[in-house]
Amino acid sequence: MERKYNEIYCVLTVLLLSICLISTVFADDTAETNENINPETNQPIVDENTQKEITAMNNGIGAKVRLLQLERAILRNILRGNAVISYLEKNYPGEDTSELKTIIGEMRVLKEEVAKASESVKDSNAEVVKTFVDLKNDAISLTKQFRDNARILLEDKNKQGLAEEFKNIDWSEYDELKKEILEKIREYNAKRVEEALSELPEISRELAQKLRNGEISPEEAVRQLMEKLRNLEPQIRRNGFFNLNHVVARAGAFRQAQIIEARRQFLERRMERLRYRLEQLNNLTKDLNIDMNRLRNRIRERIENPRVTPITRISPHGDKNTRGWPR
């Protein structure tokens, strides 16, 4: 009798194990798990926009363009953030803007990190994409922290004055960066067309030249490319589209592999990055013109509590810095 129970137990165990294995085999790899969410922003580490941006990073120019674009986006927020601080200081001297200044200070450090990364890009590799994803996540988080704090300070204030302050922003550095990015985008698009139509040099040369000169947009280039391919002999036309498809498929495979890599050990990388940033602050004291102890403490808090979303440090009732935050 006992032997029979043992056998039934054995069969049930095997069945249970197989159910577990089958469910593992059919598990949905694409589901957003907690591991794919940035705890600072509660947003996906690699959102849909970032996925598209990564596609262009499988060559050196594309990677450089994305990092420069990120630098430009951070610069815009630094300029606009400084305008918010300036507006508050001029019109509401009683308001404490030190937290906003500290966040802008960290944004400036972050901008330098992005600039350094873009300068050192030689060719695309997994490290460049990971750096882009990591620094973009930091930029989104710092922007959100600034916005949350600024909204409280700007509540019930005259917004017209702020709009005037925005009009006085000096955009010269931003415009320089914009110009550099535009040139690189044109070069990137031209190279892509040359690569995709390497067996049809006459067509690719003409389209690439137009893209480099800015005569046509990428959309127009694709339209003209389609038109030219469809006017070719059936066999050449077919080969042309197959080559194009090969480039598309390769870019898609690159994107998928990089997304997985960028999500892996995201928190560990963030800890390393924040520790490095903390070390680097000693060299930046004079440039930032802010309370460095406060900035150091902000970074230390995030190192100590990697899974905590930074909270607003200014209470909506004017009772500022009451949560034990460093001043």
Place this chain on the structure above:
Amino acid sequence: MNKLLVLAAIAIVAVVLIAAVLVQIMPSKGDTSSTLTSQDEDKIAEGFKEILIPEESDIAIGDVV
């Protein structure tokens, strides 16, 4: 007899598992012919357009206000 039953159960489970794994890793049988319809061509062009970077594109990190 009982031993046979256990072995049979293990064999069935093994077959089911192998089948499940094969279903996952086998590529789906698509159109293997070498002809492309104009819809296929449009789809390829659309995919290629996504690789190119629009001149006015930007990285969205949110605004400070």
